[in-house]
Amino acid sequence: xxxxxxxxxxxxxxxxxxxxxxxxxxxxxxxxxxxxxxxxxxxxxxxxxxxxxxxxxxxxxxxxxxxxxxxxxxxxxxxxxxxxxxxxxxxxxxxxxxxxxxxxxxxxxxxxxxxxxxxxxxxxxxxxxxxxxxxxxxxxxxxxxxxxxxxxxxxxxx
Ligand SMILES: CC(C)(COP(=O)(O)OP(=O)(O)OC[C@H]1O[C@@H](n2cnc3c(N)ncnc32)[C@H](O)[C@@H]1OP(=O)(O)O)[C@@H](O)C(=O)NCCC(=O)NCCS
Numbered sequence: 001x002x003x004x005x006x007x008x009x010x011x012x013x014x015x016x017x018x019x020x021x022x023x024x025x026x027x028x029x030x031x032x033x034x035x036x037x038x039x040x041x042x043x044x045x046x047x048x049x050x051x052x053x054x055x056x057x058x059x060x061x062x063x064x065x066x067x068x069x070x071x072x073x074x075x076x077x078x079x080x081x082x083x084x085x086x087x088x089x090x091x092x093x094x095x096x097x098x099x100x101x102x103x104x105x106x107x108x109x110x111x112x113x114x115x116x117x118x119x120x121x122x123x124x125x126x127x128x129x130x131x132x133x134x135x136x137x138x139x140x141x142x143x144x145x146x147x148x149x150x151x152x153x154x155x156x157x158x
Pocket of ligand 1: 106
């Protein structure tokens with residue numbers, strides 16, 4: 001298992017967006033419809049057909065879900081959905097609107113999720129991303145994530 005270099009419990013990621021007028025909110029169950037619509041606009045996120053408003057609403061009611069939205073006015077500009085799974089944290093989906101990228105919004109959303117996980121006592125986080133998503137991988141490496149060695153991911157449809 002890969003060991004992480006970071007000091008346990010310490011989050012060092014920058015918090016401020018470079019663009020003014022961006023606000024960050026914890027996602028509520030009622031945000032489900034807009035979150036689904038936003039995620040489906042970003043193909044790299046691989047949001048599946050079954051991840052509809054009803055499923056997303058249900059996920060957002062769970063105490064173990066950690067999800068944040070970035071808005072500018074009424075417009076959604078970024079969303080991160082993550083959660084606590086047993087003793088681990090997982091970032092499930094992250095997208096920032098292309099018009100607003102490289103303004104530290106993705107970074108801030110992940111810091112908010114990370115801080116909440118740290119408060120839960122979580123000390124290791126995972127993300128799963130496509131190996132061809134070079135932009136995504138660069139971003140995650142900047143967040144301090146490293147590619148696991150000697151492991152594969154297994155999955156099955158239910
Ligand atoms: C990945 C993504 C969320 C980044 O969001 P963002 O708001 O533009 O990222 P930030 O501005 O917070 O960037 C944080 C750092 O990552 C770097 N970075 C972000 N996107 C990058 C890219 N495509 N290539 C290289 N570096 C990148 C930034 O330069 C910045 O570096 P710095 O800390 O040295 O200044 C956004 O590009 C996106 O939505 N992509 C499509 C969906 C996706 O791939 N999601 C991740 C996989 S699930």
